[in-house]
Amino acid sequence: MSRKVAISACLMGCHCRYDGRTNHNQELLTLFEKDKLIAFCPEDSAFGTPRPTMDLVESVNDEIVVLSNEGGENLLEPILSYAQNFFRENPDIELFIGKDRSPSCAVASGKVYDVDKNLLHTKGSGIMAQVAIDLGIEAWGSELYLQS
Numbered sequence: 528m529s530r531k532v533a534i535s536a537c538l539m540g541c542h543c544r545y546d547g548r549t550n551h552n553q554e555l556l557t558l559f560e561k562d563k564l565i566a567f568c569p570e571d572s573a574f575g576t577p578r579p580t581m582d583l584v585e586s587v588n589d590e591i592v593v594l595s596n597e598g599g600e601n602l603l604e605p606i607l608s609y610a611q612n613f614f615r616e617n618p619d620i621e622l623f624i625g626k627d628r629s630p631s632c633a634v635a636s637g638k639v640y641d642v643d644k645n646l647l648h649t650k651g652s653g654i655m656a657q658v659a660i661d662l663g664i665e666a667w668g669s670e671l672y673l674q675s
Contacts, residue, residue, distance in 0.1 A: 529561050529562045529563050530562045530563070530621040530622055531562070531563045531565060531617065531619050531620050531621055531622075532559055532562045532563065532564050532565065532620070532621065532622045532623075532624060533565050533567055533613070533617065533620045533622070533623045533624070533659070533664075534555075534559070534564050534565070534566060534567070534623075534624045535550070535566075535567065535568065535624065535625050535626040535629065535632045535669065536566035536567060536568040536571070537549050537550040537551075537568065537626055538550050538551065538552045538555055538556070538624065538626055538669055539551070539556065539564065539566050541566060541568065541571075542576065543568040543570070543571035543576050544576070545570065545576070545577060545578050545579070545580050545581075546577050547576050547577045550626055550669070552669060555624070555669055559624075562622075565617055565620065567609075567613055567655065568631075569605070569606045569609035569610055569613075569631045569632075569654070569655050570606065570629075570630075570631050572605075572609050573602070573605035573606060573609055574602070574605070579595050579596055579597035579598070580595075580596045580597075581593050581594060581595050581596060581602055581630050582594055582596060582630060582638065582640050582644075583630045583637050583638065583639045583640065583651045583653070583654075584639070584640050584641070584642060584644075585639055585640070585641055585642075585647055586642060587642060591603075591639070591651070591654075591657075593606060593630050593631075593654060603654065606630075606631050606654045606655060607654055607658070609655070610631075610654060610655035610658040610659075611658060613655070614658060614659065614662055614664075620659070620664055621664070621665065622664065622665050622666075622667070623656065623659035623660075623664050623665065623666040623667070624666075624667050624668075624669060625653060625655065625656045625659075625666065625667075625668055625669065626668075626669050627668040627669050627670045629653050630653050630654065631653040631654050631655045631656070632653045632655055632656055633651065633652055633653040633656055633668060634652055634653075634656045634660075634666045634667055634668040635650050635651070635652055635668065636649065636650070636651075636668045636670070637649070637650075637651035637652060637653050638651065639651035652666075
């Protein structure tokens with residue numbers, strides 16, 4: 528019986544990266560060819576493609592926000608809303624595979640900065656990935672999965 532797997536759309540070949548390119552990963556897709564893959568991209572849905580880059584930032588009260596590198600605005604709410612709706616509409620997702628280093632999709636590989644843009648660490652989870660983790664869904668980064 529196949530699993531339902533949520534996977535970053537860029538890994539499936541969708542041109543939805545911030546710069547309009549793709550991160551197509553055939554090796555990863557081959558690993559899951561017997562599963563039902565459900566593509567997602569909260570950033571493309573909320574902001575379109577192409578779009579300015581954004582970063583995970585730890586605010587002064589230790590909360591993670593997502594700041595636009597163009598205007599500095601907090602982009603957290605549209606990404607969080609998309610993630611919550613996605614999992615509400617797909618309650619039977621068994622596995623989440625996110626694009627490494629993405630502020631939305633990274634699973635323990637996202638760069639996290641302080642408010643002055645000093646790098647704090649490179650082990651952050653993106654907003655959508657964190658929602659999946661909080662829901663108890665098994666979550667893997669695209670490169671980590673290939674190494675396991």
